[in-house]
Amino acid sequence: MVLLLQYTLIYASVLAVVAIGGMFSERSGVINLGLEGCMVIGALCGALVMNFLPDSTGAFLTVFLTILASIVGGIIYSFMLSVAAITFKADQTITGTAMNILAPAIATVIVKSITLNTGEKKATPYLYYINAHDKFIISIGKFELNWFMIMMVVVVLLAFFVLYKTRFGLRIMSCGEHPQASASNGINVIKMRYIGVMISGALAGLGGIAFINSATSSWPFDAGVLGFGFLSLAVMIFGKWKPLNIFYGALLFGLFRALGNVYTGFDFLANLKINAIIYSMLPYIVCLVVLMISSKNSRAPKAEGIPYDKGMR
Amino acid sequence: MIKIKKFFSNLYKKSAFQTIITSIGCALIGLIVGFIALAIINPGASWEGFKTMSLGFLKVPVKYDMRTEALAKTITRTAPLIVAGVAILFAYKAGLFNIGASGQYTMGVLASLFCAYIWNMPWYVCIVAAILAGALWGAIAGFLKAFLNVNEVISGIMLNWIGLYLSSMIIKGQEKMWWKTLSKCYDLKNVNANALLPNCGLDKLFADYQYITIGVFIALFVSLFMYILLEKTTFGYEIKATGFNKNAARYAGMKEKKNIVITLAISGALAGLAAPLLYLTGIEPWECPASVPAMGFDGISAAFLGGLNPIGTIFSSFFITHISIGGSRLDTSFYTPEIAKIVTSLIIYLCAFVLFVKDKLNKRVLDSEKALVNKKIEVKEENNSDNKEEIKVNEKEENIQSTTDNSVEDKVEVK
Numbered sequence: 219m220v221l222l223l224q225y226t227l228i229y230a231s232v233l234a235v236v237a238i239g240g241m242f243s244e245r246s247g248v249i250n251l252g253l254e255g256c257m258v259i260g261a262l263c264g265a266l267v268m269n270f271l272p273d274s275t276g277a278f279l280t281v282f283l284t285i286l287a288s289i290v291g292g293i294i295y296s297f298m299l300s301v302a303a304i305t306f307k308a309d310q311t312i313t314g315t316a317m318n319i320l321a322p323a324i325a326t327v328i329v330k331s332i333t334l335n336t337g338e339k340k341a342t343p344y345l346y347y348i349n350a351h352d353k354f355i356i357s358i359g360k361f362e363l364n365w366f367m368i369m370m371v372v373v374v375l376l377a378f379f380v381l382y383k384t385r386f387g388l389r390i391m392s393c394g395e396h397p398q399a400s401a402s403n404g405i406n407v408i409k410m411r412y413i414g415v416m417i418s419g420a421l422a423g424l425g426g427i428a429f430i431n432s433a434t435s436s437w438p439f440d441a442g443v444l445g446f447g448f449l450s451l452a453v454m455i456f457g458k459w460k461p462l463n464i465f466y467g468a469l470l471f472g473l474f475r476a477l478g479n480v481y482t483g484f485d486f487l488a489n490l491k492i493n494a495i496i497y498s499m500l501p502y503i504v505c506l507v508v509l510m511i512s513s514k515n516s517r518a519p520k521a522e523g524i525p526y527d528k529g530m531r
Numbered sequence: 532m533i534k535i536k537k538f539f540s541n542l543y544k545k546s547a548f549q550t551i552i553t554s555i556g557c558a559l560i561g562l563i564v565g566f567i568a569l570a571i572i573n574p575g576a577s578w579e580g581f582k583t584m585s586l587g588f589l590k591v592p593v594k595y596d597m598r599t600e601a602l603a604k605t606i607t608r609t610a611p612l613i614v615a616g617v618a619i620l621f622a623y624k625a626g627l628f629n630i631g632a633s634g635q636y637t638m639g640v641l642a643s644l645f646c647a648y649i650w651n652m653p654w655y656v657c658i659v660a661a662i663l664a665g666a667l668w669g670a671i672a673g674f675l676k677a678f679l680n681v682n683e684v685i686s687g688i689m690l691n692w693i694g695l696y697l698s699s700m701i702i703k704g705q706e707k708m709w710w711k712t713l714s715k716c717y718d719l720k721n722v723n724a725n726a727l728l729p730n731c732g733l734d735k736l737f738a739d740y741q742y743i744t745i746g747v748f749i750a751l752f753v754s755l756f757m758y759i760l761l762e763k764t765t766f767g768y769e770i771k772a773t774g775f776n777k778n779a780a781r782y783a784g785m786k787e788k789k790n791i792v793i794t795l796a797i798s799g800a801l802a803g804l805a806a807p808l809l810y811l812t813g814i815e816p817w818e819c820p821a822s823v824p825a826m827g828f829d830g831i832s833a834a835f836l837g838g839l840n841p842i843g844t845i846f847s848s849f850f851i852t853h854i855s856i857g858g859s860r861l862d863t864s865f866y867t868p869e870i871a872k873i874v875t876s877l878i879i880y881l882c883a884f885v886l887f888v889k890d891k892l893n894k895r896v897l898d899s900e901k902a903l904v905n906k907k908i909e910v911k912e913e914n915n916s917d918n919k920e921e922i923k924v925n926e927k928e929e930n931i932q933s934t935t936d937n938s939v940e941d942k943v944e945v946k
Contacts, residue, residue, distance in 0.1 A: 302880070302883055311684060312628075312880075319879065341867050438821075442822065445823075498696050502693050506675075513675075514679055
């Protein structure tokens, strides 16, 4: 039971953080389908730091540097979207998709090149970071508290505060609803959208490192992040673009994902003798069902996905 | 001189020419970035590596028909990509982004291989099964989009993963299909040779390369058929109208919801068809990959690089396959084959800018014509012109009108 709670929280923290990133981007009016790609690049940067830091580095410093690297990586990669979609008014769906395909390719090439240069005979897409991995965990009895769980709570609360209680948040929301109206009030729509995408990139990078750090001590980068960027988008739609709802949605999805990891620990589940692959499929099926229920009356930001045109009414 | 200028400005105006220019530009930039990546990883071997990747079969020695074989291999692998590319572009014309093509392709693999291995069906039955399975998977996404307002991109991704796990679960459970020790399917040749696509003598043309089959003709036929369907039929017009303006299409009496489901079903059918064109040639057995197969995503590259035209997709598919195979020939002691993937995915990214570039091109043509008209007017004033020239100027202005119309049409096409 403790294990189920632990895994639920781990996956929920990934989904919540990334979904809130996506929310900021969409609230500013840009659909960030490239979340998956940003996660991969963020994960790559973080994993590289974890791999290369000497084992003697202090726990706090390791955590800090890893997270910093992921966030920076995510932000830099997100510029691919913001430059194309905001400045050049390119199609956001195509751009995001291209980013998602490009990111695992870049990550694989980098990781494989590193393994080649370290003298391995055959290039592998795996990056190992077992020592650094343990520094992210604080054990409380049987429960292993992960730094990222704390991070999730902070991000959710901060997002709630920023979005609803600050001038900046209200401005971002206005850019996603009616950018021409916001511009007429002296808001720089282009700048707001850039910031929105940057926040999404930063949080996606953070989510990426949280994801690959969650259960394993090595990660094959040719697999990307197994569609978690898209699951997060689904969580965001399920959460109706609101931070607290997203948090609840992430807990629900996290639970279903965690079941796949720990179902053998429950007698009644193990006795059902369901194929293990079914459990891997479960989060995606649940996601589809949830989307069916929640999309009909979805209240997406009105101007999302439409390039900002000053002259449009 | 003026004639030449005029010729070029006329050429500029042509939408097809613009498409070709922008596509070649995208491909070139992609290749340059690929070269930079090679140079960063290993400067010494980079030029050789770049030649291997970009020349593909042309770099294979002619001796012992090796080059012909390499060409045949490229053509064999191009065939499924053409169909996948056409699947993407068909849905895109209707305003739907079928990112679920990979899942529909996986379902096509599952259906066709199940028929081939377990039920010992001949190849044409396997193909029909693949088409139906892909259509079903596509129709699910279409149904969710049309009636429950689920974004087809997200549902497509979810269906990709569900399809992948479903196929792995079923195939790995069949002892007749799954070679547990090597963790791949058995060679189809040894299980059911009837399910292999026939050669029809094509192998004789290509130095006895055994994997080249009528799949190539099927792919060419499909792209031609879809071209005619899109350009010359009422149904194709409806599809494009729905893609351009959903509300206008509905107002004109088109059944928009039905069209969404049908479009994604057809797109899925094509993506499903891509599977037997690869796995029924016997070129490689299905290995139940751990992540979603790249075919659907490569199809996106092919569709956009081909200027969203079924005929253009034939050439772009060949180019992408050419680069991918070239990448797999890279010296693995220096490089990894994924560099080719960077090139192809970068091409998709660049293709997103195509509309912007086309707008600029059209604007340039417009500006130069305006300048020409202004010049004429000046000349006219100087010469105390007669009526004839005035008429000419009017003609010119009409021309400009038509070019602006053209650019509007272009937008329709791109949308």
